[in-house]
Amino acid sequence: MKEFGYRRVKHVQEALALTANDTGARYLGGGTNLVDLMKDEIEAPSQLVDVRFLPLSGVREAPDGGLAIGATTSNSDAAAHPEVRRRYPALSQAVLAGASGQLRNMATVGGNLLQRTRCAYFADPSEPCNKRLPGSGCPALPGEHHNHAIFDWSRHCVATHPSDMAVALAAFDAVVHYETLDGPAEIPLSEFYLPVGDTPHRETALPPGALITAVSLPKSAACPRSRYRKVRERASYAFATVSVAAALELHDGLVGRVGIALGGVASRPWRARVAEAALHGEPFTGAGLRDAAEAELAAAKPLRDNGYKVTLARNLIVAVLTELAER
Template sequence: MKDFGYLAAADVATAVREIRPGAKFLGGGTNLVDLMREGVESPDTVIDISRLPLTGIDTGPDGTVRIGALVRNSDLAAHPMIRARFPMLAQAVLMGASGQLRNMATVGGNLLQRTRCPYFYDGTLPCNKREPGSGCAAIGGFNRMHAILGTSESCIATHPSDMCVALAALDATVEVESVRGTRRIPLLDFHRLPGDTPHVETALEPDELITAVELPANPVAALSRYRKVRDRASYAFALVSVAAALRVEDGRVAAVRLALGGVAAKPWRAVEAERVLTGAPATDAEFDRAAGAELAQAVPQSANGFKIELAKRTITATLRRLAEGTPA
């Protein structure tokens, strides 16, 4: 690890004033420190924002929930209001990483997680995320864990976050701050698909700091579930995950929210599946049909074609449980 400068920011204004090319913000550090140890990230300066007053979870008059960027993942998952109004979010956080990491990791840092693709971490192999223009070793390599949606010829890495999949289904908005003022970015626009520039992963400008995440009031979210399929029951990234919320009236789907993880280059909102389901009978046949419509655009690699069927079955199973009124 190369030498770097350290600054502890006393307030948001100081933090955004000091950020510059070559500097990185440090919240919980659960991803950044690993990347620095591996030589993937090598900032000249680390700006410690862990003491900033961004740790609240508050509800506005219109029911919108504002989650501070430095709320710890463990605190988010344990919050009674989050568990009651957005159970899929609490479940997603609890299924991510270990208890020790959740105690350190922050909401803002979770949004900025970088891929866990092994080629990204291996400096001896080409990776367009790590070194633009060098190539993608995962294409034609070992790609069992890689993406089947939203990929490009430059990158097939998956986005690693569980929390962000739930936020995608919940129509979250990311609040950011810079010396120019406050900006709000819809979560669905925050993460970028790789295209020809997979190293540009978010819509965040280099001088912006994430200050909060906002969740709109949405009654359908109260009956929701996060389901994660992985190789082992703890401390493993998703092969496929599904964040789903469902409201059924008179046997038909009145409202649905659906997002996928483990299969895409970003948290994947299943827009086509939602379109097919809205107004349709709440039956396994319709759930299967919607899942198939969403996965029709999948582009499998040499070792991950199984994810298509696995994703379809996970979508159907999750929606079935919700239709039965059993989210847990």
């Protein structure tokens, strides 16, 4: 690990000033991803600005009637919050499907969003990786990629974003709130993660030095009839092969608001807008649902060894939405 300075801050402005004066500084939340990557010097910050003691913890009612989850709220506290469980149950399920009990206690909501999109080649300094060393190449494309992306990858990177939480946030139209020295700003989660393109090392649309302060869930997306289901290679404590977060409103058999997002299929949570558009406003039928799922997966570009994810994602959409409709 490279040497680094450590500062604990109590005010947001103090945190912003420290990172403005030191472009090598990084914010420290739970450290579950950052400290791990620092051990291999994949991350080598000059300074850690510990933001866990900022007054940004807790879940509160938002002005629009939705919920705002503070950035330093632990994943555990977010998942256990009664109003998250009641109004956005798929979010609670998604957080609980991630990592282990220990890591969820450490990890923060803001840090979860900022964990790196990554694969085993990224984590192995002996291998080239365009994300770690731009221009060095992507060994996953010709190599081991059975658990990599099927949507929107580029020849520069085929890794997937590992967050479960972010998949549910995508289905619920979440908004990320942040601060810079210019003041507060916000960005929809759907625009938070950048497409891979030819800059896989640039992962989010956050301006340099920006500090995430909260994630908000709009009232209009609240949906007790929602579910997160994760398929993985062992029963617990593994990244998703494919996961789906879905929220479904039905009115007299017609589909109202429907939010569907997939995990494990792209460098960011994959909002299934094609399937949503096919379902919205129509009578809910098994045939219509299968057609909607097929339409979403029509844009998939599986790699040599992960075509199974196309079938899996389609079947998961059908299974979860069917279950929700039958409740």
